[in-house]
Amino acid sequence: MSIDLSQFIPTFLEESVEGLELMESSLLELDQESDSETINSIFRAAHSIKGGAGTFGFNDVTEFTHLVETLLDEMRDGRRKIDQDDVEVLLDSVDCMRLMIEAIRDEVTCEDDKIAQTSILLEKTLAISSHDSNKSVAADSDKIDESARTALCWQIRFIPQHHLVQTGNDPLLLFNALSDLGELSVFAKTDDLPSLSDMDAEELYLTWKLELISDCSEEDIKEVFEWVEDECELIIEQKPQGMVVNENVVNVNEEEELPSDKLSNEIIPSSGEKTLETKTNDSEKVATKAKPEVGSIRVGVDKVDGLINLVGELVITQSMLSELGNDFEMSKVERLVSGLEQLLQNTKELQESVMRIRMLPISFAFNRFPRLVHDLSKKTGKEIELIISGEQTELDKTVMEQIGDPLVHLVRNAADHGIESADIRIAAGKPAKGTITLDAYHQGGNIVIEVCDDGAGINRDVIFAKAVEKNLIDAKDVLSDSQVYDLLFEAGFSTAAEITDISGRGVGMDVVKRNIQSLGGRIQVESVHGKGSTFKVHLPLTLAILDGQLVKVGSETYIIPLIAIVESLQVESDLINRVSGDMVLYRLREDNVPVLPIYQLFELSAECKEVDNALLVVVEADGQKVGLMVDDLLAQQQVVIKSLADNYQQVDGISGATILGDGSVAMILDIPGMIALAKKIGKENSPSIIQDSIGENA
Amino acid sequence: MTKVLVVDDSNSIRDMVSFTLKSAGYETIEAKDGQDGLSKAQSDGFDLVISDVNMPNMDGITLCQELRKLSSFKFTPILMLTTESSGDMKQRGKAAGATGWLVKPFNPEKLLATIKRVVR
Numbered sequence: 156m157s158i159d160l161s162q163f164i165p166t167f168l169e170e171s172v173e174g175l176e177l178m179e180s181s182l183l184e185l186d187q188e189s190d191s192e193t194i195n196s197i198f199r200a201a202h203s204i205k206g207g208a209g210t211f212g213f214n215d216v217t218e219f220t221h222l223v224e225t226l227l228d229e230m231r232d233g234r235r236k237i238d239q240d241d242v243e244v245l246l247d248s249v250d251c252m253r254l255m256i257e258a259i260r261d262e263v264t265c266e267d268d269k270i271a272q273t274s275i276l277l278e279k280t281l282a283i284s285s286h287d288s289n290k291s292v293a294a295d296s297d298k299i300d301e302s303a304r305t306a307l308c309w310q311i312r313f314i315p316q317h318h319l320v321q322t323g324n325d326p327l328l329l330f331n332a333l334s335d336l337g338e339l340s341v342f343a344k345t346d347d348l349p350s351l352s353d354m355d356a357e358e359l360y361l362t363w364k365l366e367l368i369s370d371c372s373e374e375d376i377k378e379v380f381e382w383v384e385d386e387c388e389l390i391i392e393q394k395p396q397g398m399v400v401n402e403n404v405v406n407v408n409e410e411e412e413l414p415s416d417k418l419s420n421e422i423i424p425s426s427g428e429k430t431l432e433t434k435t436n437d438s439e440k441v442a443t444k445a446k447p448e449v450g451s452i453r454v455g456v457d458k459v460d461g462l463i464n465l466v467g468e469l470v471i472t473q474s475m476l477s478e479l480g481n482d483f484e485m486s487k488v489e490r491l492v493s494g495l496e497q498l499l500q501n502t503k504e505l506q507e508s509v510m511r512i513r514m515l516p517i518s519f520a521f522n523r524f525p526r527l528v529h530d531l532s533k534k535t536g537k538e539i540e541l542i543i544s545g546e547q548t549e550l551d552k553t554v555m556e557q558i559g560d561p562l563v564h565l566v567r568n569a570a571d572h573g574i575e576s577a578d579i580r581i582a583a584g585k586p587a588k589g590t591i592t593l594d595a596y597h598q599g600g601n602i603v604i605e606v607c608d609d610g611a612g613i614n615r616d617v618i619f620a621k622a623v624e625k626n627l628i629d630a631k632d633v634l635s636d637s638q639v640y641d642l643l644f645e646a647g648f649s650t651a652a653e654i655t656d657i658s659g660r661g662v663g664m665d666v667v668k669r670n671i672q673s674l675g676g677r678i679q680v681e682s683v684h685g686k687g688s689t690f691k692v693h694l695p696l697t698l699a700i701l702d703g704q705l706v707k708v709g710s711e712t713y714i715i716p717l718i719a720i721v722e723s724l725q726v727e728s729d730l731i732n733r734v735s736g737d738m739v740l741y742r743l744r745e746d747n748v749p750v751l752p753i754y755q756l757f758e759l760s761a762e763c764k765e766v767d768n769a770l771l772v773v774v775e776a777d778g779q780k781v782g783l784m785v786d787d788l789l790a791q792q793q794v795v796i797k798s799l800a801d802n803y804q805q806v807d808g809i810s811g812a813t814i815l816g817d818g819s820v821a822m823i824l825d826i827p828g829m830i831a832l833a834k835k836i837g838k839e840n841s842p843s844i845i846q847d848s849i850g851e852n853a
Numbered sequence: 854m855t856k857v858l859v860v861d862d863s864n865s866i867r868d869m870v871s872f873t874l875k876s877a878g879y880e881t882i883e884a885k886d887g888q889d890g891l892s893k894a895q896s897d898g899f900d901l902v903i904s905d906v907n908m909p910n911m912d913g914i915t916l917c918q919e920l921r922k923l924s925s926f927k928f929t930p931i932l933m934l935t936t937e938s939s940g941d942m943k944q945r946g947k948a949a950g951a952t953g954w955l956v957k958p959f960n961p962e963k964l965l966a967t968i969k970r971v972v973r
Contacts, residue, residue, distance in 0.1 A: 160869050160961060167865035199907045203863040209958025210869060217958065323930035323952035323971060332970045357927070379970065382953030 160211065164259075167207040169451070171256045174200035176522055179249050182242055183525045189237070197245075198227040204252065216255050219270065222277040223248045229281075244280055246526070247273045306337070309376060311365040312390040317358040319386050326363065332379045337369025452552060454512050462508050469501045510700065513553070517595045517604070518546035520555050524566055524593060531570040538588040539574055545595035550602050554694055557674055558604070561667040565606040565690050566591060568664070573610030573688055583685065585609065601676075601718070602696055607689040613682040615639045640680035644668040672827060675701075675716065701796055703813075703823065705789035706772060709759040712821040713785075714794055714813060719826040721773040721780060723788060728767040739766050741782050748773060751833045752784040753824075756808060762786045776827040783829075796823065808832045854880045855972050856897075860890035860904035860916060861934065866959065870903060870934070873961040874968075887911025891919050894926060901972045902931040903955065906942070914949045921950035930971035934959070 178200045181193050201224045208216035223245065229235035251270045258265030311333075315326060333339050342364040349360060367376065373391055380389055476494045479487055521543050528541040550558075574580075574589030581587055592607040615636060622628045622642045644664050671678050675695045682688035695701070695718065703714035704723075724743075732740040732747065739750040750771065754761035763769050763786050771782040794813035799806055799822075810825035857879050861867040871881040882897065884890035888910040894902070902920060906913040913933050920926040930952040935942060946954055952971055955964060 160872070163865050163869050163872070166868060170863060170865050195907075196909070199862070199909070202907050203866070206957040206959065207863060207865050210866070210960070212958075320928055322947070322950055323928055325930075325971065328970050328973065331973075332966075335966075335969075382970070385947060 164211055165451075167211060168256055168260050171204045171207065172253070174204050175249050175253050175256070179246065179526050180522065182245055182249065183529055185237060185242055186239075191231070194227065194231050194237070198224065198231050201227055204256075213255070213259055215265070215270075216252065216259070219248070219255065219274055219277075220252060222274060222281065223252070226277060226281055241280060244273070244276050246529075248277060306368055306370045308394045309365075309367040309369065309371075309373075310392045310394050311367065311376065312362075312388070312392075313365060313380070314362040314388040315359055315383065316386045317355075317360065319359050319383060321357060322383075322386065324383050324386070326359070326361075329379060329383070330363075330365065333365065333367055333376070336371045336375055336379070337367050339368075340366040342366075452512065452515070458508065458512055462505070462512075465501060465505045465508055469498075469505060472497045472501055506700075510551075511549075513551050513699075514549035514696075515552050515555055516547045517550050517555065517602070518543075520550075520559050520562065521546050521593055521595075523559070523563070527563060527566060528570065528591060531567065535570060535574075535576075537570070537574050537576055539570055540588050540590050542590060542592045543594075544592070548595040548597060548602060549696075550595075550694070551696055551699070554602075554674055554696070557670065558692070558694065561670045561692070562593075562604065562606065564664070564667050565692075566593070569606055569608035569610065569688070569690075573608035573612075575611050579611075597696075598693075601693050604692040604694065605689055606692075607687065609687040612684040612686050612688050613640060613643070613680070614684055618642055636682075637680070640682065643680065644678070675718070699796060700793050701813075701823065702791070703794045704772070704791050705815075705821070706753075706783075706785040707787040707789055708753045708757075708785050709761045711757075711759060712789065712815065712819070713753065714821050714823045715772055715774060715783065716810075716823065716826065717791065719774040719776055721775050723770065723772045726766055726769045726771050731766055741766075741771065743773060743780070743782075746780060748780045748782045749833070750782045750784055751829065754784075756829065756832060774826050776830055779830055781830055781833065783824075794821075794823070854878070855900045856880045856882065857901045857903060857972075858882050858884060858890060858894060858897075858899040860884045860887065860902065860908070860913065862886050862905060862908040866905065866934070866957075869959060869961070870964065873964055877965050887913060887916035887919075890916050894920055894923065898925055899929060901968065902926075902929060903934055903968075904931065906933055906935045906946075914945055914951075917946065917949040917951050930968075932968065932971065 178197050181197045181200075185193055185197070201220055205217055205220035205224055208214075208220060226235070226241065226245065230237050230241070235241070247269070251267070251273045254267055254270065255265050313326070313329075319326070330339060330341055344362045344364060345360075347360050347362060348354075354360070369375075373393075376391055377384070377389075380387070472494060476491075476498065479491055479494060483491075524543065525541055528539055532539040569591050570589075574591070575583070575585075577587040580589065590609045592605070594605040594607065596603055618639050619628075619634070619642075622639075622645075623630045625645075627642060627645055628634065644667070668678055671692055671694070677693050679691040679693070680688065681691070701714070702717040704717055704720055706713050706715060726741065730742040731750075732742060734740055740747045741750050742748075750766055752761070752764070752766075753759070754764065763784070766784065769784045770786070770788060772785055772788070773780055773782050775781075794815075796811045797813060799809055799812050802812075806822075808825055808829045809822045810828065811823045812820050813823060815821050855878075857874050859867055859870045859874070859881050860883075861870065862885055867883050867885070871883055874881050882893055882899070884893050886908040887904070890902070890904060891911065902916075904913040904916055911919075913935075917931050917933070920929070920931060931950065933942075933946045933951050933954040934957060935946075935954055943954060953967075955967060
């Protein structure tokens with residue numbers, strides 16, 4: 156009989172990942188002063204992983220985790236002092252376990268030197284204090300005697316203590332189990348039965364003599380009595396077969412008359428039925444075995460309840476509307492309108508609730524940072540404290556998955572370039588311990604994540620000089636602070652005097668910026684030299700829905716992401732500056748904004764081809780403003796983003812498409828892409844001048 | 854139908870024990886820790902309790918002690934599901950009134966075979 160448990164593997168893996176996270180975060184907090192609950196919770200997590208892994212036959216995980224668990228157990232019992240070296244070993248072990256778990260999830264074999272090394276290290280650590288009590292975990296079960304396999308007659312004397320039934324054990328069921336091993340005869344002895352007045356109904360006064368004809372070993376018999384071995388006298392003897400003593404047979408049925416009301420007469424039924432039943436269930440289960448899912452979200456019950464409520468309301472509205480439609484008269488228009496309004500309301504709420512399901516607290520992304528900072532602090536020899544706040548701020552799961560790496564980079568940078576070494580800090584009158592703060596909060600429809608350090612800050616002169624050296628700017632250029640900081644995100648830019656293995660290869664910051672931009676977000680730097688720097692990442696809450704401004708160009712409707720729009724205005728002709736040929740600059744207060752006619756970019760026929768009196772939507776991307784010339788401004792609305800690349804192909808200047816209320820398809824403009832496109836077109840037309848006029852605003 | 858209370862803080866273990874028992878025709882109720890298990894035991898009768906030892910809020914040993922104080926659980930078999938197979942652990946379980954123990958790694962066939970020693 157086999158029961159297929161593989162359907163529980165995904166749950167186990169998910170749970171293990173959570174367990175590992177808990178172990179990691181608790182280990183980071185762990186020190187001499189920690190209360191016992193911290194170490195207990197770490198132990199429990201390891202314990203569960205080991206138990207689950209053993210069940211599913213992931214033996215490498217079981218063996219490895221057993222070492223971890225043993226070490227934790229020693230710490231838990233106070234047999235071993237909690238010292239930092241051991242914690243480091245444990246942290247490495249957590250990494251190894253994660254590797255193994257991930258390998259199982261991805262269904263690959265996991266061969267990593269780190270695992271072997273760490274397990275040697277664990278064994279070494281354990282050997283140092285080797286009053287190890289539970290070394291022989293698996294040993295007992297191996298020494299089952301394989302020799303005796305011919306049918307033997309076993310004579311068993313079973314004398315239970317009076318209180319045996321009070322621990323929930325039942326002799327009849329034990330005999331039942333024995334009868335599975337072979338042919339069993341049971342003789343009850345009533346010698347010790349007290350007189351009725353002395354009898355306690357909750358006590359057991361009977362003793363038994365059992366005879367078992369079976370090919371089993373003594374171990375097999377002992378195993379049946381495993382749970383009662385301390386509460387009974389058990390004598391097992393082997394007798395030559397055929398000499399079964401038949402005198403004095405007291406049938407078990409007689410027990411009916413005996414005072415022990417716990418006993419009944421159903422002794423030794425055939426145990427075949429249940430087994431059969433299970434088998435049929437099994438074969439069904441095998442058929443429905445599914446591949447592990449790629450990912451799942453845990454959703455709070457309250458969110459699901461909310462959804463069910465909303466769907467209920469939707470159904471009510473629907474039935475109201477369909478009733479209204481059955482025999483519609485003009486007099487009912489008012490009710491129709493209010494019904495439709497209700498429908499709109501329901502749909503909106505439902506949409507919001509569904510979106511909320513995908514929202515997870517950002518702590519999922521923040522969780523890895525305590526460990527990271529701990530490691531960085533060790534590697535750099537700087538004392539660094541990490542403060543995390545706003546971890547309950549919710550963010551779309553897909554955004555969360557993609558923001559992790561850029562954030563890691565920013566934190567690494569802060570630890571490596573930002574925070575100074577202790578002596579420099581003290582000389583500057585700062586506490587020796589540096590602080591990195593991670594914060595998240597909502598602002599409008601966006602989430603802002605701040606990575607802030609109290610280190611040296613950014614030295615704008617150094618960056619400026621470096622940029623000149625790299626020919627990114629001209630030495631005569633006058634740049635604002637934020638323009639200088641933006642240089643940090645240029646490809647190949649690194650100001651670290653020495654390249655360390657943590658950061659400073661100059662790859663990274665540009666990637667960080669690109670990643671954030673691809674999420675529809677932006678990054679902003681604030682810094683005070685000597686006081687520290689703050690990197691602010693602005694991200695949309697979700698990637699699936701966008702607040703957009705609908706605009707008309709010719710017969711087409713386009714959508715401009717609201718987040719990119721600075722302002723919309725009617726062109727005043729005296730502020731227009733024609734630079735050369737097709738290039739037009741519009742004077743917007745102190746800025747000169749290049750005007751991009753959308754109809755030209757996409758080769759459309761527009762109603763309005765003259766810049767004078769045109770409508771201009773000023774948008775900003777990459778710190779660069781441009782004015783998009785449109786025919787008309789339409790409504791602002793939330794649109795659902797459909798990927799163009801998935802459904803058609805990538806188009807320059809277009810980030811996606813959506814379907815409007817009237818069923819028509821509208822393109823969503825990709826502002827940075829459009830600017831790049833305009834530059835390219837500009838280059839073809841008149842190389843230098845246009846290039847400069849756009850570049851100047853950078 | 855034989856009714857079993859399964860107490861474990863690990864979802865996967867709980868699911869598996871439950872699944873195994875159900876497939877063998879037992880009825881199961883699940884509890885996520887000792888506290889939860891105790892409150893479920895107080896409002897319902899069971900023919901068998903299978904409990905993990907290491908759990909938050911209330912561990913299996915305490916749960917066992919508490920259950921034995923209830924008159925309806927005086928004779929109910931209580932099995933501890935544990936990876937700790939040391940004698941010390943068994944002793945503590947016994948002292949708390951546990952009927953027996955099931956050693957993890959958890960093997961479905963073994964589970965069904967062994968619980969037959971304590972329930973019908």
